[in-house]
Amino acid sequence: MKDVEKVSMTSNKSDFSLDRSWPWWPLLPLYPYGFRRTLISEIIPNQIWSFEQLQGLYYVAVPVRLTVVKVSGGLMLFNPLPPTAELLKALNELIKKYGPVLSIILPTASGLEHKIALPSIARAFPEALVWVCPGQWSFPLNMSLPFLGVSSSRTKYLLQDGVPHEDCTSWIPLGPLDIGLGRFQEVSCFHHPSKALLVTDALVGIEARPPSLFDFDPTPLLFHSRERGDEPLFDSYEQRLKGWARLVLFASFLRPALLEIPSWIDVFRYSFKKGLRNPKAHFGLFPFIWKEGWEDSAKKLLGEKEPLLQVAPVLERLIFPRSKNTLFEWLDNLSNLKGMKWLVSAHFSALVPFDKKRIRSLKNNISSRKWADSQGDFSFLSSLDQGLFNAGIVPKDPLKAFKD
Numbered sequence: 001m002k003d004v005e006k007v008s009m010t011s012n013k014s015d016f017s018l019d020r021s022w023p024w025w026p027l028l029p030l031y032p033y034g035f036r037r038t039l040i041s042e043i044i045p046n047q048i049w050s051f052e053q054l055q056g057l058y059y060v061a062v063p064v065r066l067t068v069v070k071v072s073g074g075l076m077l078f079n080p081l082p083p084t085a086e087l088l089k090a091l092n093e094l095i096k097k098y099g100p101v102l103s104i105i106l107p108t109a110s111g112l113e114h115k116i117a118l119p120s121i122a123r124a125f126p127e128a129l130v131w132v133c134p135g136q137w138s139f140p141l142n143m144s145l146p147f148l149g150v151s152s153s154r155t156k157y158l159l160q161d162g163v164p165h166e167d168c169t170s171w172i173p174l175g176p177l178d179i180g181l182g183r184f185q186e187v188s189c190f191h192h193p194s195k196a197l198l199v200t201d202a203l204v205g206i207e208a209r210p211p212s213l214f215d216f217d218p219t220p221l222l223f224h225s226r227e228r229g230d231e232p233l234f235d236s237y238e239q240r241l242k243g244w245a246r247l248v249l250f251a252s253f254l255r256p257a258l259l260e261i262p263s264w265i266d267v268f269r270y271s272f273k274k275g276l277r278n279p280k281a282h283f284g285l286f287p288f289i290w291k292e293g294w295e296d297s298a299k300k301l302l303g304e305k306e307p308l309l310q311v312a313p314v315l316e317r318l319i320f321p322r323s324k325n326t327l328f329e330w331l332d333n334l335s336n337l338k339g340m341k342w343l344v345s346a347h348f349s350a351l352v353p354f355d356k357k358r359i360r361s362l363k364n365n366i367s368s369r370k371w372a373d374s375q376g377d378f379s380f381l382s383s384l385d386q387g388l389f390n391a392g393i394v395p396k397d398p399l400k401a402f403k404d
Helices: 085-098 119-123 219-224 236-251 264-269 281-284 294-299 315-318 324-334 355-369 376-390
Strands: 039-044 048-057 060-071 074-078 101-107 129-132 155-157 169-178 184-190 196-198 204-205 308-310 342-344
Touching: 048 085, 060 085, 060 184, 060 219, 060 236, 074 085, 101 119, 119 129, 169 324, 184 324, 219 236, 219 281, 236 294, 236 315, 236 376, 308 355, 315 376, 324 355
Parallel strands: 074 101, 101 129, 129 155, 196 342
Antiparallel strands: 039 048, 048 060, 060 074, 169 184, 184 196, 204 308
């Protein structure tokens, strides 16, 4: 890569192949909308594969992952993604070598990015059993799974109806918690042969280095690495690092403390400049001002030598602010798993070192600081939580509805 390179604003027509199209994107209209490129990688040889796509809003895009796992007699799909032709072609290559898709797992009650893809990927593999987390719900309309296109005749509920692949897996629930609009619950899976724990949102690991998925198109990174909307998009490794750090702050806190939203007069002042009058550059519309010191906030979330293991701040402040003990109980249950070495989350880094020592370190870190803070970067999330709490939407006791 050149040190400084202006990014072309003309799209490569070959990028928009039908192999990467996703016609159901209006159901959850997030970037990159109807175009979903998939990065496929083998993360544990002959055991686990990562299928990554980007997802976000206004170029605040992060990887979201379908995990494919080798089980006895075939494959298990964990955390569905939109089944583009590109994704299905890669899956069929694994099927030829390892056997059919036996099960499709939706291990979260509230993960819309995975739930929206479940009907399509289930239709692609009609012989596979569908397993879902109990307490499924949708927003703004709470519709049943059959109404959403998931056949009840081939659908089972994790833990209530048993669990799949008992010979090589263990299943550990986190929750349920009442979060007002529905429940938060996810069921993690420990895959014994690979020594990997599979989760959806509960834990993530984040690296300082941008994910390889952005190598296909670094535009989101370069867009957010700028200071003003009239700056052209220049590509360099430093710009990618800067853009990624800001994307992590956005994804973690929604509105970080050192981010200002300028007036629309100022936004339009720097917009529609020559070279930026195109959709890829959002016509130069850049409604952000980063204050001095934002880099220090980002460093707290990023691991330099390996992915930094953490509870995502959004979950800490919006899901667990009054139920830290529930999270600790889940971590204690994970500590009882023998031989665990890896974490595979549905977001950010694919393979994160994870064992009893790291669980203990994570718990100590949480216990030594203020949990679900209301200051600094947590301020915006705190205002959301407090508003929902004051309106009576979020209950004071998130466990009350599930107690005997």
